[in-house]
Amino acid sequence: MPRGKVGGKYDRRMSFDDVKDERMLVMVDKLCVWMGGILGETLNRENLIPQIRNGGPLCRLSECIQASVDDFKAANEDNDDLPSASPQGVNLTCGVRSMEARQNVTKFLDWCRQMRVPESSIFLPDDLLKLKGKMKVVNTILAVARRAKDCGMAADIDAPPKIANAFIGLEEKFGKKFDHTSKAFGTQKSELKTVKTTLVSGSAWKIVQQKIDTILQLPGKPSYEIFRV
Structure with missing residues (x-):
């Protein structure tokens, strides 16, 4: 071309x-x-x-x-x-x-x-x-x-900003900062990173994992991913 x-x-x-x-x-x-x-x-x-x-x-x-x-x-x-x-x-x-x-x-x-x-x-x-x-x-x-x-497709184009908002809500609820995580799911020039964390039953991370399971259902292997340990 x-x-x-x-x-x-x-x-x-x-x-x-x-x-x-x-x-x-x-x-x-x-x-x-x-x-x-x-x-x-x-x-x-x-x-x-x-x-x-x-x-x-x-x-x-x-x-x-x-x-x-x-x-x-x-x-x-x-x-x-x-x-x-x-x-x-x-x-x-x-x-x-x-x-x-x-x-x-x-x-x-x-x-x-x-x-x-x-x-x-x-x-x-x-x-x-x-x-x-x-x-x-x-x-x-x-x-x-x-x-x-x-029409029922699981892949949600609004998932990344929803995830960022979910972390903001967690900060307000638990009084903790999740800066490194919320930035990983931000939309600035698609600089999406991989986050690794240990999830403990009943912890703030467990709650956010449940939120992510609900709103992030992209097929394949997207650039951002929560790893369960």
Whole structure:
């Protein structure tokens, strides 16, 4: 793929270096953790757009979500309008400028509409294929993540901030500081670390473990993990 000079306009369109709103960057970080955990990929602000640009990973994501949608439809009535299958005939290795890439992206967006993602939240193919609106792409996938949760998917895109808040609540309840732990679950530039601790029955750690078991259910091996000793 041809690239412009490092740090040039092309690079800024591929990364999020030109986004100055910290709240928007936090959204990108949350998306990278959530989507990376589901797909088993390491995603970050620098590689997210290049990684998904041909639409293949988006279709892979929809395939993972579709399994939860199928279970949700089987257990709940009046959901026949939800998608019955993820995008079919996807080319995962096509070039970003190929017709197959446009077909991949179009199929994913059609699937998003079947997931009842509002039309106002759905990006246009060229927002990704021609790098015309990367934050629109992010907003669409965030909307998909929340619809996936509504349809019973365990992976929760809001888990990291919920965990940070859980530790804050523990500090207030027990009068103890958990700075090293709360920082490990923070969202600053996705600097997520591994925490190791011994859990004693009835201790503050046991309580927070129970909270984490409830709100953190990402598949695979996410970057943050509580080890039981």
